[in-house]
Amino acid sequence: MKQPSSHIKTLQIDGQDVGANQDETILEVARENGIYIPTLCEIEGLSPHGGCRLCLVEVKGVNKLLPACVTHVQEGMEVFTNSPRLQEYRRTILELIFSEGNHICAVCVVNGRCDLQALATKLGMTHVSVPYLYPRRSVDASHDRFALDRNRCILCTRCVRVCDEIEGAHTWDVSGRGVQAHVVTDLNTPWGDSDTCTSCGKCVNVCPTGALFEKGKAVAEMSKKRGFLPYLTQMREKRSK
Amino acid sequence: MARQITIEPVTRAEGHGKVTIFLDDDGYVRDAQFHVTQIRGFEKFCEGRPFYEMPSLMARICGICPVSHLVASAKACDQLMAVQIPETAEYLRRVMNLAQLIQSHALSFFHLASPDFLLGLDSDPATRNIFGLMQSHPNIARDGIMLRKFGQQIIELLGGKRIHPGWIVPGGVSEPLSVDKRDTILAMLPEAMAAIQRTLDWFKRTFDQYPEEIRTFANFPSLFMGLTNDKGELVHYEGRLRFVDATGKIVADQIEAEDYQKYIGEAVEPYSFLKFPYYKPMGYPEGIYRVGPLARLNLINFVGTPLADAEWAEFRELGRGAVLSSFHYHCARLIEILNGIERIEHILNKSDILDKNVRAYADPNRLEGVGISEAPRGTLIHHYRINEDGIITYANLIIATGHNNLAMNRGVLQVAKHFVKGDQLQEGMLNRVEAVIRAYDPCLSCSTHAVGQMPLHVELVNRDGRVVDELTR
Numbered sequence: 001m002k003q004p005s006s007h008i009k010t011l012q013i014d015g016q017d018v019g020a021n022q023d024e025t026i027l028e029v030a031r032e033n034g035i036y037i038p039t040l041c042e043i044e045g046l047s048p049h050g051g052c053r054l055c056l057v058e059v060k061g062v063n064k065l066l067p068a069c070v071t072h073v074q075e076g077m078e079v080f081t082n083s084p085r086l087q088e089y090r091r092t093i094l095e096l097i098f099s100e101g102n103h104i105c106a107v108c109v110v111n112g113r114c115d116l117q118a119l120a121t122k123l124g125m126t127h128v129s130v131p132y133l134y135p136r137r138s139v140d141a142s143h144d145r146f147a148l149d150r151n152r153c154i155l156c157t158r159c160v161r162v163c164d165e166i167e168g169a170h171t172w173d174v175s176g177r178g179v180q181a182h183v184v185t186d187l188n189t190p191w192g193d194s195d196t197c198t199s200c201g202k203c204v205n206v207c208p209t210g211a212l213f214e215k216g217k218a219v220a221e222m223s224k225k226r227g228f229l230p231y232l233t234q235m236r237e238k239r240s241k
Numbered sequence: 242m243a244r245q246i247t248i249e250p251v252t253r254a255e256g257h258g259k260v261t262i263f264l265d266d267d268g269y270v271r272d273a274q275f276h277v278t279q280i281r282g283f284e285k286f287c288e289g290r291p292f293y294e295m296p297s298l299m300a301r302i303c304g305i306c307p308v309s310h311l312v313a314s315a316k317a318c319d320q321l322m323a324v325q326i327p328e329t330a331e332y333l334r335r336v337m338n339l340a341q342l343i344q345s346h347a348l349s350f351f352h353l354a355s356p357d358f359l360l361g362l363d364s365d366p367a368t369r370n371i372f373g374l375m376q377s378h379p380n381i382a383r384d385g386i387m388l389r390k391f392g393q394q395i396i397e398l399l400g401g402k403r404i405h406p407g408w409i410v411p412g413g414v415s416e417p418l419s420v421d422k423r424d425t426i427l428a429m430l431p432e433a434m435a436a437i438q439r440t441l442d443w444f445k446r447t448f449d450q451y452p453e454e455i456r457t458f459a460n461f462p463s464l465f466m467g468l469t470n471d472k473g474e475l476v477h478y479e480g481r482l483r484f485v486d487a488t489g490k491i492v493a494d495q496i497e498a499e500d501y502q503k504y505i506g507e508a509v510e511p512y513s514f515l516k517f518p519y520y521k522p523m524g525y526p527e528g529i530y531r532v533g534p535l536a537r538l539n540l541i542n543f544v545g546t547p548l549a550d551a552e553w554a555e556f557r558e559l560g561r562g563a564v565l566s567s568f569h570y571h572c573a574r575l576i577e578i579l580n581g582i583e584r585i586e587h588i589l590n591k592s593d594i595l596d597k598n599v600r601a602y603a604d605p606n607r608l609e610g611v612g613i614s615e616a617p618r619g620t621l622i623h624h625y626r627i628n629e630d631g632i633i634t635y636a637n638l639i640i641a642t643g644h645n646n647l648a649m650n651r652g653v654l655q656v657a658k659h660f661v662k663g664d665q666l667q668e669g670m671l672n673r674v675e676a677v678i679r680a681y682d683p684c685l686s687c688s689t690h691a692v693g694q695m696p697l698h699v700e701l702v703n704r705d706g707r708v709v710d711e712l713t714r
Contacts, residue, residue, distance in 0.1 A: 106405070107298045141291055141630035144604075149291075192630075215631070216602060218410035219297035 011077035020073045027055055027068040030081060037081050038090060038119060041156035042069045043206055045229035046165055049157050052097075054090050054119070057081050065089070087123070094125045099132045100179065102151035108210040109222040115208030116154060133179070140185075142192030146204050146214055150182055153211035159183060159203035166232055171197040183211075202228070243271070246661065250278075251675050252366075254353065255305055255684040260653055260674055261512075268663045273654040275646075275678065277515035284636045292321055292605065292631050293411055299623065299638075300405050303684060305348065308341035308396060309616030311409040312478065313623040316612030318411030320498075321627055323606035329596040330413030332588050335478045336426075337399050337409065338614065339581040342477060343433075344392025345617035346534070346574040346581075349682040350440075351385020354571055357676050358447055362454070363669035381443070384436040388578065391433040395585070398422045413600035423589050430586050437578045441552060444575060451568065457659040458677045459567030459652025462487030464520055464530035465539045466644065468615050471495065473542025475549075475580060477615035484520060484530065485540040488562035493522075498611040501622055505639065517646050518639055529651065532619025532644040533681065534573035539563040546587070549580035567652055567680045574617075574682075605631040616641045618682055642683040652677045 007022050013035050020029040025048065030037050040052040048069040056065040060078035068081070080086070097103075097116065105111050137150040160172040160183065171194055175184040185191045204212040205224045213222045243266050249259030257279045263272040283302055290298060296314040300307035312334060319326055356369045359378050368376075375382040393403045399418070400406025408415050448455065464487070468480040482496035482504070496504055508517040508525045520528030530536075538557070544550045553576055559569055588594065611624045619641030626635035656677040660670040 106301065107294055109294075139289060139291060139632060141632050147291060147630075215291070215604070216293060218293055218415065219407040221407075221410075221415065 009073045009075045009077075011073055011075070011079065013079045014081055022073065024073055025069055026057060026066070026071050026073060026077075026079055029073055030068065030079075035081060037068050038123060039069060040115060040119060040154070040208060041158065043158055043208075043226070043229065045233040046158065046161040046206070049161065052154070052156060053093055056086060056089060058083055058086065090123050091125045094120050094123060095128045095130055097154050098125075098128050099130045100135070101153065102134060102137065103209070104151075107219055108152065109213045109217045109219060110210040110224070111220040113220070113223050114210060117209075135179070137182070140191050141215065142190035143194075143197070143199070144192065144215075145199060146191070146201065146212060148183070148185075148191060149211055149213070151211075152209045153183055154209060155181055155183070156208055157183075158206040158208065159212060162202045162206045162229070166229070166236075167198060167200050167202050169196045169198050169200075172203060205229075244268075246657075248671055248674055251678055254675075254679055254682070255303075258678070258683070260657075260678070262653075262657045262661055262674070264661075270654070270658045270661050273650070273657045273674075274512050275650045275653045276513045277646075278513075280514045284638055287633050287636050290633050292318055292625060292627050292633055295623075295625065295633065295636075296409055296411065297405070297407050302638075302640075304404050305684060306341055306345050306616050306618075307405045308337050308409070309614060309621050310623070311406075312338050312614040313612040313616075313621045315409045315411055316498075316614060317610040317623040317625050318612070319601075320610030320612065321605050321607055321625065321631075322411060322601070322603040324412055324601040324603045326413040326601050327596070327598045329417070329593055330599040330601075331478070332591060332594055333399065333414050333418055333599060334409055336585055336588050337396055337406075338478050339585050340392045340395035340399075342392070342615075342617045343578050343581045344389045344396070345682075346578050347385055347388035347392065349617070349679075350571055350574050351382065351388070353682070354676075354679050355381065355385065357672070357679070358444075358451070358571075362672050362676060366668060366672070369672075381440070384440055388433055388436055391429055394429065395426055398425060410600065412602055415600065417597045417599045418595055420595060423594065427586065427589055430582060433582050434579075437575060437582060438548075441572075441575045441579065444572060445555075453659075454673070454676070455566050455568045457656050458680055459648060459655060460565050461651060461655060462565060463648055463651075464492065464523075464528070465536035465563060466520075466530045466532050467537040467540050467620055468613060469537075469541050474545040475537060475541045475543070475553075475577075476545075482613065482620070483540050485563060487565060489539065490562075491540075498613045498622075499609070501611060501613070501624070501639075505622075505644075507639070507643075513646070515646050516639075516643055518644050519647060526647055529647040530644065531567070531648045532641050533570060534577050534617075534619075535564060535567065535570045536619060537615065538573045538576060544576075544580055546580050546583035548583055549576055552576045552579060567648070567677060570680045570682065605629070618642055618684055619644055640684070642681070645681050645683065649678055649681055649683065652681070 008019055009022050010019050013030055018029055018033045027037055038054045040054045041049045050067045050070040055068040057068045058080040059066055105117055139149045141147040163172045164170040171185050173184055174181055175188055176182055185194045186196055205226055244264040246262035247259055251258045259276045259278055261274045262270055265271040287298055296311045299310045299314040302310050352371045356374050360369050360373055397403045400408035464484050466484050468476050469483045470476050470480040484493040486492050504521050505518050506521045519525045520530050544553045605627055609626045613622050621641055622639040624637040625633055628634050653674055656673050660673045
């Protein structure tokens with residue numbers, strides 16, 4: 001009888017038997033098998049970041065919760081993706097995100113098309129039970145075509161990753177620590193003065209919220225086009241082979 | 242013993258307000274003040290925002306007339322972009338502005354003011370409201386609710402939702418009009434037209450019942466201000482500012498939006514959060530002027546639509562020169578609804594109303610812009626300054642209710658002097674004080690850029706500030 005390849009791992013997700021390559025993450029396997037795990041900082045085509053913690057899952061025998069986007073599968077793992085505890089934690093994470101910035105959906109360019117807003121609706125976040133911080137944050141509208149509203153930034157670093165990994169410009173970075181952390185262009189110069197920015201707009205399109213947007217868009221008018229990302233990744237991989 | 246009466250909050254108006262009436266030693270009214278007791282801070286917290294966001298941000302000032310703010314704000318933004326918006330876009334903005342005017346006037350007249358006429362100024366306050374009206378005068382209540390719905394439905398058809406539609410944007414509107422939507426609106430017109438004509442016929446016949454109110458409801462000489470075009474027509478979207486005096490004579494005309502500060506000053510009083518705009522050439526507080534439907538009908542040369550023109554001719558007979566009693570704001574509102582319905586029909590039948598070119602695009606080309614429109618309650622001014630990146634650095638708003646502030650105070654004093662006497666407070670006399678405020682249909686939440694309702698609380702206070710009598714409902 002043919003033995004299964006050692007590259008293939010078998011595990012259970014929410015009671016369902018699944019098979020996976022050993023280099024796959026729990027998130028990837030769950031998606032292949034039609035099991036939903038919420039994500040926010042993750043986006044197909046970019047390296048995982050593990051920052052938002054919305055994809056946390058429970059693994060039997062492990063005391064802490066593990067982020068599904070960066071945890072690789074292991075033989076015999078028993079994963080739970082949607083326990084009441086996880087649901088509660090995820091809603092709390094969203095509440096903390098909303099309370100940390102100034103998210104005013106009603107006057108936002110991506111109202112109705114926002115990943116954060118959609119996730120809050122999907123996960124049943126109806127209230128914010130922690131106090132709002134109302135931070136004083138600035139808008140950088142110095143770029144000709146795009147603007148950055150730090151009030152709406154959730155530090156998912158999608159812009160940082162797409163600029164570095166796909167465009168190769170590495171204009172974006174995160175500066176500061178804790179609640180002071182914020183995205184900057186170049187060495188914290190206004191975006192419009194950036195020497196490295198190619199104005200390609202990839203950062204704007206991967207941004208999950210209205211933090212990065214095209215100038216001239218009124219409320220609820222901005223939609224993000226993301227089809228380019230898996231396509232570009234695929235084409236580049238082909239070329240490097 | 243000198244005393245003070247406070248009416249707080251004032252009911253059946255939009256927002257929070259209170260009235261203080263000062264009595265002298267003999268119990269006669271010495272002075273009266275109308276206070277707006279809320280502050281909201283829109284002018285300040287919009288600083289630092291991209292100008293493109295302003296129409297929708299400013300529309301949040303009000304849930305009753307968000308469209309008025311959208312229009313004035315978008316006009317200011319058009320100026321910042323230095324664009325001339327496509328003609329079709331302008332017509333579409335006008336339709337939405339008129340729909341807004343109709344629904345707001347219907348709210349003011351039927352829901353807020355008409356219980357006073359139909360149920361009586363001295364009737365039980367528990368039923369002196371739209372619900373009491375539905376029981377005693379179901380047909381009139383139905384017409385009112387229908388007219389409000391008519392306006393709101395047009396707004397929804399054009400902008401996607403009834404309150405805070407995002408459709409009016411800097412440079413025009415976000416979506417052209419479809420054939421279906423135009424035809425739906427046109428089909429709604431006859432019912433609305435029949436309702437407003439019925440209401441006008443009935444309301445004009447009731448004037449005889451209120452001789453005292455007409456004579457004393459803020460009936461005094463003042464200036465009137467509003468927009469009109471170079472022909473002197475009744476307009477609500479386009480045109481320039483005109484001031485007329487109490488005799489109807491033009492004192493300033495064709496004032497460009499950007500020159501408003503040459504003519505309008507803003508004074509501050511410690512007893513109210515609402516500023517006191519005044520006509521600069523006459524100084525403060527002599528430069529008292531009124532805005533809104535009464536002012537508009539007083540300052541125009543003609544209305545411009547046949548049925549409303551006929552009503553207007555009759556209306557102007559109510560006074561020599563300008564019509565001075567603020568009681569007639571109500572009638573002016575009805576004539577404007579009639580005009581609005583006629584105009585919407587006229588605009589929607591234009592051949593290029595379905596044109597797809599409805600938006601101009603541009604970066605900011607000017608650092609300062611002023612947008613003026615006629616809101617249901619009167620002239621609305623939005624004035625913005627931006628930096629070179631298009632970020633708001635300064636905003637000044639003068640809301641219709643603000644322009645009327647001096648006049649409302651004067652009106653409250655006049656009606657209080659006539660109806661409030663002695664040391665016993667009676668429901669009917671207090672309601673007359675409120676009713677004069679209601680005639681202006683003030684939107685107090687807009688005017689101080691605040692949210693809430695106006696319940697009623699009256700205090701009688703003596704010279705030492707001690708409360709000697711109190712009435713609450």
